[in-house]
Amino acid sequence: MGWKDEFDAREADDRFRVAFETFQKLIARVEDVTERRHLEAVLWELALVDDLTGLHNRRSFMLLAEQALKEAARARRPTIGLFLDVDGLKVINDTHGHAEGDRALRLIAGALRAACRDSDIIGRLSGDEFAIVLAEAHELDGLEGRVRCRVAQAAEHTDYPLSVSIGVAICQPGEPCTLADLFDRADQAMYAEKAAKRGP
Numbered sequence: 001m002g003w004k005d006e007f008d009a010r011e012a013d014d015r016f017r018v019a020f021e022t023f024q025k026l027i028a029r030v031e032d033v034t035e036r037r038h039l040e041a042v043l044w045e046l047a048l049v050d051d052l053t054g055l056h057n058r059r060s061f062m063l064l065a066e067q068a069l070k071e072a073a074r075a076r077r078p079t080i081g082l083f084l085d086v087d088g089l090k091v092i093n094d095t096h097g098h099a100e101g102d103r104a105l106r107l108i109a110g111a112l113r114a115a116c117r118d119s120d121i122i123g124r125l126s127g128d129e130f131a132i133v134l135a136e137a138h139e140l141d142g143l144e145g146r147v148r149c150r151v152a153q154a155a156e157h158t159d160y161p162l163s164v165s166i167g168v169a170i171c172q173p174g175e176p177c178t179l180a181d182l183f184d185r186a187d188q189a190m191y192a193e194k195a196a197k198r199g200p
Helices: 007-029 033-048 058-076 088-095 098-115 143-155 181-199
Strands: 081-086 121-124 129-134 163-169
Touching: 033 058, 033 098, 058 081, 058 121, 058 129, 058 181, 081 098, 081 181, 088 098, 088 143, 098 121, 098 129, 129 143, 143 163, 163 181
Parallel strands: none
Antiparallel strands: 081 129, 081 163, 121 129
16 A cells, blocks of 8 residues: 555545544543543543554544645745654564563654654654654754664664664655655655665
8 A cells, every 4th residue: 555545544534533423422422521521521532642662653643734735835935754664574573572662662752752843743654654744844853863873873772783774855845745646755765774774
């Protein structure tokens, strides 16, 4: 499945709406106000957050990134996206166990948070895939380098190599560009880097 299929924002919006309506029905059954508010907060978080890393999950990332793309188009500023893949996660899982693989993913998530600004949108899209959209930026402003630096610092706390392959793509103001287009380009750039690391 390609990015054009995966980043169908309307389909994601529909799925999110159905989930939200289900949550509302469940919450309505709880009579105690304090308990209801607590349940609402928990369910809302479960709907939006990746439980392993605490980053946006695929659903919430797609919705927020789509909104950021629209806002950038209105403001006539570029939309910048990064697609990241953790190198060798399968080897980490096979050699050190899945608990250590989960720890590696949390270290990567922490590195991304440390490298990004509060306005940047960070998500875990699948097992070893992460993405970032710079929601209010006019340029990359060294983010790729900061990410690599933070990941290298995180790797100092492991007994195995820990790195990421990164692809960067930009949709310029006035350019017809969908979220699928943006991440298709970033995805291709990331895989080109990963292939270069493997060598001929």
